Amino acid sequence: MTEISKTEFEVLEAIWQGHPASAQQIIERLNETKPWHEKTVKTLLNRMVKKEAINFEKVQRSYFYSPLFARDEYTFKESKSLIERMFSGRLSPLVSHFVKSDELTKDDISELKDLINQWEKDNG
Amino acid sequence: MTEISKTEFEVLEAIWQGHPASAQQIIERLNETKPWHEKTVKTLLNRMVKKEAINFEKVQRSYFYSPLFARDEYTFKESKSLIERMFSGRLSPLVSHFVKSDELTKDDISELKDLINQWEKDNG
DNA sequence: AAATATTGATTACAATTGTAGTCTTAACTA
DNA sequence: TAGTTAAGACTACAATTGTAATCAATATTT
Numbered sequence: 023m024t025e026i027s028k029t030e031f032e033v034l035e036a037i038w039q040g041h042p043a044s045a046q047q048i049i050e051r052l053n054e055t056k057p058w059h060e061k062t063v064k065t066l067l068n069r070m071v072k073k074e075a076i077n078f079e080k081v082q083r084s085y086f087y088s089p090l091f092a093r094d095e096y097t098f099k100e101s102k103s104l105i106e107r108m109f110s111g112r113l114s115p116l117v118s119h120f121v122k123s124d125e126l127t128k129d130d131i132s133e134l135k136d137l138i139n140q141w142e143k144d145n146g
Numbered sequence: 147m148t149e150i151s152k153t154e155f156e157v158l159e160a161i162w163q164g165h166p167a168s169a170q171q172i173i174e175r176l177n178e179t180k181p182w183h184e185k186t187v188k189t190l191l192n193r194m195v196k197k198e199a200i201n202f203e204k205v206q207r208s209y210f211y212s213p214l215f216a217r218d219e220y221t222f223k224e225s226k227s228l229i230e231r232m233f234s235g236r237l238s239p240l241v242s243h244f245v246k247s248d249e250l251t252k253d254d255i256s257e258l259k260d261l262i263n264q265w266e267k268d269n270g
Numbered sequence: 271a272a273a274t275a276t277t278g279a280t281t282a283c284a285a286t287t288g289t290a291g292t293c294t295t296a297a298c299t300a
Numbered sequence: 301t302a303g304t305t306a307a308g309a310c311t312a313c314a315a316t317t318g319t320a321a322t323c324a325a326t327a328t329t330t
Contacts, residue, residue, distance in 0.1 A: 027317060028231065045277080061320050064278070069317090083277050083326060097232040098243045104228055107152065108221040113244050114257040119222045120237050121261045131265055133238040134258065137245045141255055151287060169307075185290050188308070193287090207296065207307050 024073040031096075032056065033066045034075065038093045042079060042086035148197040155220075156180065157190045158199065162217045166203060166210035 026034065036051040037043055043051075049063050067087060070076045078085040102111075109115040117134075120126055150158065160175040161167055167175075173187050191211060194200045202209040226235075233239040241258075244250055 025316090029318065031231070059320060062318075065318085065320075068279080085278075094243070097240075098247070100228065100232065101240050101243060102249075104224065107155070108224065113241065113250065113254060114261065116221075116225050117237065117241065117258060118261055119218070119225060121265045123222065125226075126237065126265065128270070130237060131262055131270075134241060134262055137238065137242055138255055138258055138262075141245045141250065146252065146255075149286090153288065183290060186288075189288085189290075192309080209308075 024075070026070065026073065026075050026096075030066055030070055030073075030075065033063060033070065034089060034096075035093075037076060037087055037089050041088040043088075044084050044086050046084070048087065148199070150194065150197060150199050150220075154190055154194055154197075154199070157187060157194065158213060158220075159217075161200060161211055161213050165212040167212075168208050168210050170208070172211065 033048065033052065036048045039051055040047075045064055045067060048067070049058075049060050052058055052063060067076070067085075071078060071087075074090055076087050076089050078087045080086075105111055105113060105116060157172065157176065160172045163175055164171075169188055169191060172191070173182075173184055176182055176187060191200070191209075195202065195211075198214055200211050200213050202211045204210075229235060229237060229240060
């Protein structure tokens with residue numbers, strides 16, 4: 023899958039919310055938070071079709087778009103890429119940043135502990 | 147600080163390795179792993195000066211560059227940005243990905259546990 | 271049926287990015 | 301001192317990105 027820009031990602035988000043989705047639906051979903059011009063969104067949709075990030079089926083005059091990869095797949099790939107580039111592929115330096123900067127709540131810590139327990143159950 | 151591209155970040159890495167650093171030094175450091183043309187690196191240095199990501203002091207005919215922000219500061223900002231955009235600002239969904247995908251070693255888990263213990267000592 | 275509106279396709283256009291090449295000037299070398 | 305290097309400045313140029321406007325074809329509304 024080719025690179026997709028931050029803006030394109032936001033359009034993809036709207037598609038992941040539910041698909042196949044018409045351009046109109048996508049525009050409406052986006053406009054709940056972002057005042058993007060209809061033409062702008064359509065351009066982005068077009069570009070993503072060319073990049074094979076999404077495809078569409080034609081129904082009458084309208085197109086209904088669907089993603090060509092799952093949100094999880096994409097976010098994971100991006101996360102790995104960032105961690106690769108900035109932390110030599112190691113996760114803990116990133117987590118360390120958060121832990122030390124007081125960005126985490128008690129609940130966040132609980133979740134992390136659960137994840138670790140899970141890992142230890144599955145492995146270790 | 148303006149946006150800096152992935153390529154620019156790699157040049158910055160070379161500067162963070164030790165500074166002030168001359169263009170020559172930076173180019174040499176980079177060329178240990180990346181076959182970038184001298185002119186290319188100089189262009190990137192120039193752009194980063196304009197973006198105020200780095201500055202320089204002139205010594206004779208040469209420039210000696212220094213970063214205008216710390217590596218940690220930058221990587222943390224980028225990490226937060228990604229987590230904001232992809233995981234609604236929550237860290238654990240990202241960690242979850244890694245835990246579940248068998249990307250972590252025993253040592254990674256140990257480090258995470260230590261971080262959590264540290265947090266609990268400081269807070270909790 | 272004629273006018274209007276709606277869809278997508280095509281075109282636009284400046285800013286950024288990757289990747290250098292050329293120009294100018296100062297320094298070194300023969 | 302004249303020619304050659306080496307530094308940085310300036311220029312280049314296509315691809316991508318953000319942000320639409322215009323065009324063409326089809327529906328919908330009078």
